[in-house]
Amino acid sequence: MNSLQDRLILVGEPLATLEEFFPGEGTFEENGTIYSSTVGRVLIDKDKRELRVIPAKTLITPKPGFRVIGSITGFSSHYANVEIFCMNGVKLSHEYTGIIGRESLGKAYLRFRGGGLRAYVSENDIVYGSIISTTNVILLDISYKEYGVVKAYCKFCGNALVMSGKGLLCPVCRTRERRKISIFYGEPIEKLVAKA
Ligand SMILES: [Zn+2]
Structure with a gap:
């Protein structure tokens, strides 16, 4: 049982039988087996003989250096808002909100100087970065x-853009766009989640 409590549990993992424990919060029971209904960690209440899974969200507190994946939801004055859905390789059930600003870009900022933040990121983009600080807001580094x-x-037809030279190209309407692109551009998100 110890090994179960030491690691992250995924949704749908068989954890124990009804003879061993009662199914608690974060679990469900089927044909006598207790399964996890959330990503998290196992907690056993010995008095109640109850097995619970505590959601990962409550266990993961954003810290500087953590790598994250999120989507750009919009802009507010000098910042872009990012809904973070993955942190340090763990998919979050409830998103944290982070921001990207000029300080997120480091030396990359000089490359498109004058273009404003929208020359680097745009609505609905998926971004990969790390946390610079968590004071007041979660500030991300994408430099x-x-x-x-x-x-x-594509901002016109909504199709996924492909790499073309140093920029991005819409394969349908041929619109060219530019961004602060990661070397992992175009890789499946699932693969990136494992990296984060
Ligand atoms: Zn297009």
Whole structure:
């Protein structure tokens, strides 16, 4: 049982039988087996003989250096808002909100100087980055070559953009767009989640 409590549990994992424990919060029972209904960690209440799974969200507190994946939901004055749905390789059931600003871009900022933040990221983009600080807000770093936009969509027709030279191209309407692109651009999100 110890090994179960030491690691992250995924949704649908068989954890124990009804003879061993009662199914508690974060679990469900089927044909005498207790399964996890959330990503998290096992907690056993010995008095009640109850097995619970505590959601990962409550266990993961954003910290500087954590790698994240999120989507750009919009802009407010000097920042882009990011809904973070993955942190350090764990998919979050409830998103945290982070921001991207000029300070997120480091030296990459100089490359498109004058273009404003929208020259780097745009609505609905999926971005990969790391947390710089968590004071007041979660500020993200997308300056390194691994970081930046990993998936973007055409602003005219909504199709996924493909790499073309140093920029992005819509294969349908041929619109060219530019972003602060990650070297992982176009890789499946599932693969990136494992990296984060
Ligand atoms: Zn297009």
